[in-house]
Amino acid sequence: APAHHDLMMAGHEGHHGEEGHHDAVPDRCAGIEFDAIAPDEKGTTYFFKGDHLWKGFAGPAELSNGSFKELDEHHHLGHVDAAFRMHSKDDPTHHDHMFFFLDNKVFSYYNHTLEDGFPKDIQDVFPGIPSHLDAAIECPEGECKTDGVIFFKGDEVYYFDIKTKTVKKRDWPHFPQCTSAFRWLEQYYCFHGHNFTRFHPVTGDVEPNYPKDARNYFMRCPNFGHGHRGSVNCTNAHLDAVTMDDKGKSYAFRGKLFMRLDSQRDGGHAFYISRFWKEVDSDVDAVFSYDGKIYFIKGDQVFIYKSEAHYTLIEGYPKSLKEELGVEGPVDAAFVCEGHAIVHIIQGGKMKRIDLSATPRSLVKEVSLPFSGIDAAMCGPEGVKVYVGAQYFEFDSPMVLSTGKIRPIPHEIPQQMLGCAH
């Protein structure tokens, strides 16, 4: 088995089916150019080639009509040209549906059931988008300016705004010709040949160090793989920082790695902090979210980024902790509760409340905490979570945390939050 099984990736491993022994069954480990890739509503990824598909990152090829029955009931239509999972929160009738494009037709599936009235002409559902597409990928608001879909055909790239149904052509001259495209954990991948390239869905910029061979990352193949057994130290479990923003996005940080906690449907995978927050790099002391921004405290410095995906560092940062928040480091943990402009800064057995709406920052209050040794803390709809070593504690509010004389029942931090599998 490749080295990459048991660490760092939590959640979906794909579904294992029966071994295929038929000669005509394609082998994705031989290096396949996929026709289309898309996740379903449960987070299982489907890879399409001809009349076959693969479910998840491991397992053999199966006939597509076993999973999506109607796909070959229309004999004049070819194979799936492009596919994506719709993201359109304002429109629950389409949200999370899988859309497949075959020649000039579009199919919409939910729970592997074809929606009434489909297939339809692409023109009727996505006016301005051509037939015989190469690839398609969803791009939710926050990652793109609006909920949208990016379509690829030859050298042409189209951005379709779902709400207004308007189409804009993108001028991405140096872009690879994608035969399929796949959004995974908010990252955008164009597949071409048996390689893939990660790109920025708004600017079309291609990340350095690509293309990479898909067999090392998106499927399990003998003699391929990535990541190294034991490269994540899962003993001495603790977190450096955690945070949840007002859109409910939450993150855990440890050493050089971070992990999104709220997108487990599509599988949890730790990435390097430097992937998104280059200047911060590693070993943060505390992280909190406030007013559409994410604040990293590291030593006596504060880095502030916009919280929207493609996080950008705000000009003038990092600044000193003293200048930004009026406190001296080091800081153990920090959190803001939604709707409040107060950051709670935990240092040893003390918690400072600082008003972020006042300039210069003013200390509202300092309280003693009933315990010390806190590594990380966050505030969400269920209250405050405080992380100490391998355990965490829950409090209804910051007030309960500061006045509580008795420690609530400890919970174990899930291994997957540390970037380790169970």
Ligand code: HEM
């Ligand atoms: C089913 C299991 C796994 C799957 C499907 C998977 C998939 C992926 C994918 C798609 C990427 C992104 C490639 C890119 O953007 O260029 C990635 C990156 C990475 N994976 Fe995995 N992975 C798995 C398990 C593991 C394991 C077990 C480890 C290590 C212990 C690991 C370590 C890494 C590292 C270090 C990166 C680069 C992270 C970064 O640049 O921020 N992966 N993985």
